[in-house]
Amino acid sequence: MVRGDAHMPAAVLVPLVLRDDAASVLLTRRTDHLHHHPGQISFPGGRVEKGDASPVATALRETQEEIGLGADRVELIGALPDYFTGTGFRVTPVVGLVHPPFELTLDTFEVAEAFEVPLSHFLDPANHLRHSLEIEGRTRHFHAMPYGDYYIWGATAGMLMSLYRVMTEVDPVRS
Numbered sequence: 001m002v003r004g005d006a007h008m009p010a011a012v013l014v015p016l017v018l019r020d021d022a023a024s025v026l027l028t029r030r031t032d033h034l035h036h037h038p039g040q041i042s043f044p045g046g047r048v049e050k051g052d053a054s055p056v057a058t059a060l061r062e063t064q065e066e067i068g069l070g071a072d073r074v075e076l077i078g079a080l081p082d083y084f085t086g087t088g089f090r091v092t093p094v095v096g097l098v099h100p101p102f103e104l105t106l107d108t109f110e111v112a113e114a115f116e117v118p119l120s121h122f123l124d125p126a127n128h129l130r131h132s133l134e135i136e137g138r139t140r141h142f143h144a145m146p147y148g149d150y151y152i153w154g155a156t157a158g159m160l161m162s163l164y165r166v167m168t169e170v171d172p173v174r175s
Helices: 055-067 119-123 154-168
Strands: 008-018 023-030 045-047 074-079 089-098 111-118 129-135 138-144
Touching: 008 055, 008 154, 023 055, 023 119, 045 055, 055 074, 055 089, 055 111, 089 154, 111 119, 119 154, 138 154
Parallel strands: 008 089
Antiparallel strands: 008 023, 008 045, 023 111, 074 089, 129 138
């Protein structure tokens, strides 16, 4: 069986906000009452629905629904490798540039807050932590990148590690 066959397709937007002084990453904190991943830090996104033409369409639709950021405010620049979660999802992280000014309107049922973290925080290896824990007799390893009072871990941190790898990869042809 191919690894992705049993996984539910999903997509998220990795929004890179281009501020005058520096780029930042726009993240959300999920509300505490949600059944899946309550209170966790995440990217806007969700599972692919039948009407979605592509993972990009899913990421943009979910971003509009969750934080009110319209597709017209996002300049798509590519996608990171699919991320497979321990909870059975194959997530396509779609990367887009967001040009201020913009105004967010949060779906308060799903999103407790939206906030930005300087991109430089995620590009600094000193902020890359690796942890493990045992779940149902299996050891699970995961990344974490705490920022202030925010504990960014799991799939979100894993996708941020993919972004880090892409952004810091040295091109041997140019070196």
